[in-house]
Amino acid sequence: MDRQLLLVSTLCFLVAVVHTLLALRNGVFHPVRFNFLAIATGFVLQSAFLSIRGHALGRCPLTNLFEVFIFLAWSVALIYLVIGPTYRLSLMGAFTAPLVFLIQALALLAPIDVPHQVRVAANPWLEFHASMSMIAYGAFALACVAGVMYLVQERQLKTHQLHSIFYHLPPLTNLFAAITRLLWLGFALYTAGLVSGFFTGGPLPRVKMICAFAVWIFYGAILQGRHLHRLAPKRIAALCVLAFSAAVSVLWAINFVSQSRPM
Amino acid sequence: MSLFCVGLSHHTASVETRERYALQRSEEALRAESGCAEALILATCNRVEVYVSDTSPVTTEQIARCLTGGPATDPADQGSALYRHEGEDCVRHLFRVAAGLDSMVIGETEILGQVKKAYAQARESGSAGPLLHRLFQRAFRVAKQVRSRTDITRGAVSVGSVAVDLAVKIFGDLRERKVLILGAGETSERTARALSSRGVADIRVSNRSFERAETLAGLVRGRAVSFQDWPLQCREIDILIASTSSDQPLLTRELLSPLVRERSDRPLFIIDIAVPRDVAPEVNEMDGVFLYDIDSLQSIAEQSLALRRQQMTAGEQIIAEHVADFCAWLRRGRDVPASANPIVAQSLDEATLRASQL
Structure with a gap:
């Protein structure tokens, strides 16, 4: 039933x-x-899917890679719905939908929806840590999407080749402001997620911590470059794309190393 | 009840010929002279058309005589310039005109306002009856759909409007933007005026002749800046319009690099409309700098026009659907007795006119 909901979604x-x-x-x-x-x-x-799955598990549904991906896709859609109209970036839908579709299709097709071997009791700190981190990933994903939009528009403006899509993209300056806001939002959420990880009560796996801090430092460096005006907007947009690609890889790695322990 | 239009436009007649037909003849006079039941005159700088609905035939010559206020003008003109569209062709023609598909600049939106004005005048004078009312209401709807469902109005088609569109695409709101006009030429004045109409309040003018700079600054409500100081302005300004008669580029990468560094992350939009160019082309390679010369602006205007032409097919499809639907309604009206005929029987009172809107 829950997978059918996801299929329709x-x-x-x-x-x-x-x-x-x-x-x-x-x-x-x-x-x-x-x-x-x-x-x-x-x-x-x-x-609806996450709610059914959460009730069945008795905790936040982040117990395997399948659920992580769905939660990530949900976070991207959530932030799009919340932030889209605010920043008048409704065109983000044109770029958001393919991203969410790819994440969900991958999750549905890959044999990764395997029930976790260890049944862990609900831990509010652990669930807060995981959900904050996932929503932060959603913000980073949209910063990546906005970065792609910025790069597409910048390229068209530089080459003087304006295609149909150009006229539907938000102004460059507004897009850059949106990237900055999404980066700050994602960074704040990620920091909260990272800090809450120390209160989960369990032993902290070294690889997981190193990966998480690497992502945090990467985004922190981008924001520092932005704050000090050391990086041109085009480079920040490109770094958003690069950072999110790296962060998704790290997410995969974290899940891989924590197979014996739910997130 | 027959429906037809007679007219001439930029497609068929020179401006001199159009002028002869564009005399300010009222619809009442036209109805009195030709004896037609309903009439509407659409007169713009590019076309003069009369839309008529009547039970008995009215000849093209009669309409032409009424329009020119006397005997028909040069018969050669009449034969080649005047066109007549009957029934379905008339409906299609009006829908194309209202949607801007028949305009000189395809997709221009001014025509819809002109059609609306012509309709309002005819309605006020009582010359537009139930049939023309329905026809024009439908035309407004069609024009709106063509505009919203296609990209027919997309993109600017003149150099000045391309520059303004690009500025909006880079900066969004232009009200807080600072503009420097380098060289007090006519094109730069027009571009500055276009930017001013979009809300730009801070316009600075720099010219070798300070007097001319002051004159142009006065025209665009800006302020004159000494020609020696213009490079320093590049730290503050957002848009530079260059149009001096210099033989050598005034703005080079070497000159701009240190200034751009001080601009933090604000983009700089440079419109170089001078020939020879005032800005070295390498400047466009710098981060955050967008340089457009006269050729690139012209090329974008042509791209927009090409895009609009591509969109004509989509627009024609929408129009074809509405023409078929409207003509079906028209036929239904013809097939019933006069007493029950929705076209003939409808009175012209306000409530009925509103109710008859499709």
């Missing part, structure tokens, strides 16, 4: 992707309302 994101692709192919690109509705429906179904 994935289809919602796929519909948004197909709609965007068709619109782009026809040179007519008005994704705002349709994409928002598709992503909102997908999000509701994701939430």
Whole structure:
């Protein structure tokens, strides 16, 4: 039942992707309302899945890689829905939907939904740590998406080749402001998640800690570069893409090394 | 009840010919002279058209005579310049006109306002009856759909508007932006005026002749800056419009590099409309600097026009659907007795007109 909900949710994101692709192919690109509705429906179904899974487990559903991916996809959709209208970046849907679809499709297709061998009792600190970190990843994912949008637009402005999509992207300055806000939001959440990890009561695995701190330092360095105006906006946008790719790899690595211990 | 339009436009007539037909003739006069039931005159700088609905035929010559206020003008003109569209063709033609598909600049939106104004005038004078009312209401709806469902209005098609569009794409809100005009030429003045109309309040003008700088500054509500000081302005400004008659580039990478470093992460948009160019092309390679010369602006204007042409097919599809639907309604009206005919029987009172809106 729960996987069926997820399947329909994935289809919602796929519909948004197909709609965007068709619109782009026809040179007519008005994704705002349709994409928002598709992503909102997908999000509701994701939430239903996580709720059912959470009740079944008796804790936050982050016990295996499958659940981690779904939680990550849910965080991306959540932050899109919350932050999109605020920053008037509704076009983010055009880039968010493919990202969420890919994460969920990968999670559904790969044989990773394996019940954890160790049944761990609910631990509020551990769940806070994991959920904060995941939502932070959602913010970083959207910073990455905004970074891609910035780079696409910057490239078109530099080369003087303006395609249909150019006219639907938010202004460069606003996009950069959104990247900065998303980075700060993600960094704050990630820091909270990291600090709460020390209160979980269990032994702290060294590899996991090193990886987590590496991600924290990477994003901290980007924000420092931004704060001191040492990095041009284009480089910050590129670093957002690079940092998120690295962070996802680290997330995978963390999960790999903690197979014997739920997150 | 027949529906037709007679007219001439930039496609078929020179401006001199259009002028002869664009006399300020009222719809009442036209109805009185031609004896038609409903009439609406659409007169813009690019077209003069009369939309008529009547039970008995009205000839093109009659309409032409009414428009010119006397005997038909040069018969050669009439034969080649005037066109007549009947029934379905008339409906399609109006929908294309309202949607900007028949305009000189494809997709321009000014025409819709002009059609609305012509309709309002005809309605006020009582010349637009139930059929023209329905036809024009539908035309407004079609125009709106074509605009919202296609990219027909997308992109600027003149150098000045391309520059303003690009500025908006880079900065978003232009109200807090600072502009420096280097060289007090006519094109830079037009571009500065376009930026000013979009809210730019801080405009600085620098020219070799300080007097000319002051004159232009007065015209665009800006302030004159000494020509020796213009490079230093690059620390503060967001948009530079260069149009001097210098033989050598005034702004080079070497000159701009230290200034850009002090700008932190604010982009700099440079519009170089001078020939020979005032800004070295390598400047465009610098981070955060976007340089556009006259050729690149022109090229974007042409790209936008090409994009609009591509969108015409999508627009024509929307129009075709509405034409079929409207003509079906028109036929239904013809097939019923006059007493029950929705077109003939409808009175012209306000409530009925509102109710008849499709």
